[in-house]
Amino acid sequence: MLHHITPQLLAQSFYALRRDAAVGVDGMSWREYEEGLLQRVTDLHARLHSGAYRATPSRRVYIPKADGRQRPLGIASLEDKIVQQAVVTVLNAIYEEDFLGFSYGFRPGRSQHDALAALTVALKSQKVNWIL
Template identity: 40%
Template sequence: MRYAQGGGLTDERRAFREELRMEAAERFRQGDENADIAHDLRVSVRSVQCWLVAWDRVRGNKGARTAGVDGHTARSIEAGQGVVDFLDGLRSQVKDRGFRPLPVRERMIPKTGGKLRRLGIATIADRVVQASLKLVLEPIFEADFHPCSYGFRPNRRAHDAMAEVRYFASRSYEWVVEGDHGLFRRELAHGPDGPSTGTSRRQARPGTGEGVPQGRHPR
């Protein structure tokens, strides 16, 4: 497998990413009750290609220059341990169910009105694991989202939602309902970890003791 030092996706990895999206979306659209989805997810996340694409996403993000509590950045990993050994180690930990995310590095960011927002900065390792899970899970959930949903979805942004509001407001619609999931993030209840959800659940509570820390998700 070819590794792009500059952090860009190779053609092979782009093809793999699209293949994952198409297969997962089609399976869920068909409602195949006999498919072992949990097994498919584990197989996909353990594949070498999936981890390489996840690394590319994290490495290409501006946040790759910011270290978590372990002090490592994407560049320091490349210069030290090396990407191949780094990813092999992560993949083995997830495969053996021994992976444990580190606590996030927290920063309080001012908001309008004098309030503060907690920003959680995960380690590069945790971000790569998150990106690998997102790579597999995103197309599954995307298949069921409504066209009117704009929050935290690929190729969608707040400006698109505002444009749709403007469109309907010009056609006799009078009400706009906005929902804020801020309290949900702080008070998220976590159930027991199962064999197929352990890694994702642990990523949702990386040592902060409460809720889900807000931070930039790897794309």
């Protein structure tokens, strides 16, 4: 599936990222990476296809929760985020066709609220004996 990862897809994946996100573990901001984007994604593409690309270890930070516990959060490098977004794009294109219309989990453009709305319509429009 690696042949689907192209410099154009990597550039699209870059622009799909949040511009105002905090800098990654590599210290690179979105705006800094955008300068020389063509060269950067061409180099990234070459490293991916030659096997030279290695993901940078994420930095672990903990976010406090309201109940006093902490939620772990991994901070990735900007290039890792670009590669991850590109892989998500390719996998979504492949597997989206296999999902049934009533599947909502982790699908683009669908949320738990959409699932609840569909469930409400189904419960009101027909007799239901059980729900999984």
